Amino acid sequence: MNLDHLADFRRTHRCGDLRREHAGQVVRLCGWVHRLRDHGGVMFLDLRDRAGLVQVIFRPGEGADHPSERARRLGSEFVIAVEGTCVPRPDSMVNLQMPTGTVEVEATGLSVLNDSQTPPFVLEEAPSAGEDLRLEYRYLDLRRPELATVLGMRHRVAQVVRSHLDGQGFWEIETPMLVRPTPEGARDYLVPSRVHPGSFYALPQSPQLYKQLLMVSGMDRYYQLARCLRDEDLRADRQPEHTQIDIEMSFIGEEEVFALIEGLMREVFGRVLSAELAVPFPRMVYRESMDRYGSDKPDLRFDFALTDAADAVRDSGFKVFDETLAAGGSVMLLRWPGGAAFSRKEQDELEDLAKRYGAKGLARTKVTSAGLDGGPAKFLSAAVQQRLVEAAGAAEGDLLCLVADRRDIACRSLGALRSRLGQEWLKGHPDAAKSWRFLWITEFPLFEQDPQTGVLSPAHHLFTMPMEEDLPFLASDPARVRGRLYDLVLNGSELGSGSIRIHRRDIQEAVMQVVGITGEDAERRFGFLLKAFQYGAPPHGGLALGLDRIIMLMAGRSSLRDTIAFPKTTSASSLVDGCPAPVAAEDLRDLKLRVDAGM
């Protein structure tokens, strides 16, 4: 195959942009050969670029150099330049499946700019190969409009975020990528220092401490599209590298943060998806969210809620319930409309799910015209059955799922069930599935308590301001202290979280005392921030939104990997470049590091 030079050929349009209005124009296009349909005489070629596909038609002609003869020798993914006339398709030939389907390009010239190996998988609209292979050849997978479009959306969102925040008086300020390792929170990615052997930088888990320093600096309103790195185990919605829309403001309280973010989301969804969001977003306190939905990020697209069944089943004589309640536990109930139709196998799968969240079992019983049927029903009197049905507001044909356990386990395991069943429900309710249900969750506990050891640790981070009314309990009953914390939730996903920060040294010291950090510890770990706070720290607060997750939801994808140009696998490997990778012995020597081969 003889290759041509681009020379002074310059394209006039992108393939995917051609429309009826371009009919009659001479166009020059560049792109990749998506597919060839050779009819012996006339020949069709789908040409692809970032913007999409357009059909190019070659009419037969004489001579080996004629465009149609040269086109015959093309292969998949060859890079070509085409000159031709954009013409309307005959009515019967219009293809409404493609955006460019009302026109086609009558080719008058063809240059072959590069050839291509046969790709390892066919580039179709739907993925035609396993994800690992597509990740190894990510640059090919990204040629598929399905994925290219997501990156385009990501770009649009980033632009809207920047322009909106600029309009609100925010400055975009970069913070370091090589930062001080922190013992708190997620595991750090460590970077050894060559100049200081034995000392390490960390890659930032978030710009948290730096953005607070910027508030002390008087920057007032800061934002950044910040890369954040955490060396923790991954999930479909968790990558070791992700991007946060990181925001911090001075002289504000919760209301300013909520209003800002609501305006930002409205702008983003409006400009990028033409979706009109209703503001303000509803709010719910953490306690209610856990009680009603068994989750701190409930999906409100479906409204089924948990019920506390303790009163209904008290002294029922059913040992599991009675003993749990006597021990201070809870009996929680999830009603599933129409769930009586679930097979035994489906019910057992629900129980397995509940067990994964720590439940010892899942009691299931069907609501029939004659009372409850199955599971614990035979141990329950008619009166108790009646009370259960009433408490749940259940109707014939419903399935009642009950968990008797420690309250958090009962709620969380039924919350997982609710979430699973809700996904099924959404399949039958496309309008609900397509809705955007934003929600603020507020009043999180300031501390988390290890159920085994009883040890308290910060639920968000050490610098979160306790709620004013709970300050008196900081010393006496810290576990009940709520923080000025808030999460933004969308359709069951946590989009971001933030808080109003502590700017007063006395409160800071009291909080550190609760989690057992001595003055000496504090000095060593983040003395630099505490020192800064002594020089006139303004009241401040903010939050960070997960850009990747926002894009994932907006694009309707189920994996974060689809929103990132070069993502990592579940084991934090990059298949396209094969990292992480061993390094040469001399590189380790420079760093005064030795690898323990026995591991």
Add this chain to the structure above:
RNA sequence: GGGGUCGUAGUUCAGUUGGUCAGAACGCUGGCCUGUCAAGCCAGAGGCCGCGGGUUCAAGUCCCGUCGACCCCGCCA
């Protein structure tokens, strides 16, 4: 750290209780074909059944280990 699913032509997969099980489709190569758009028709090439060990007369199939991908629990302030 733990649980689950998967690994067979380039790709997606089928392969029953261990015994013609090396198969299909798509892709690829060659030929035919002047309106297709997942073009069509004919022919052909293409296999370390992830890797290592074991059980057995016999292993793609059963067992153990290992590597990798995916999903989940723990973890991720």
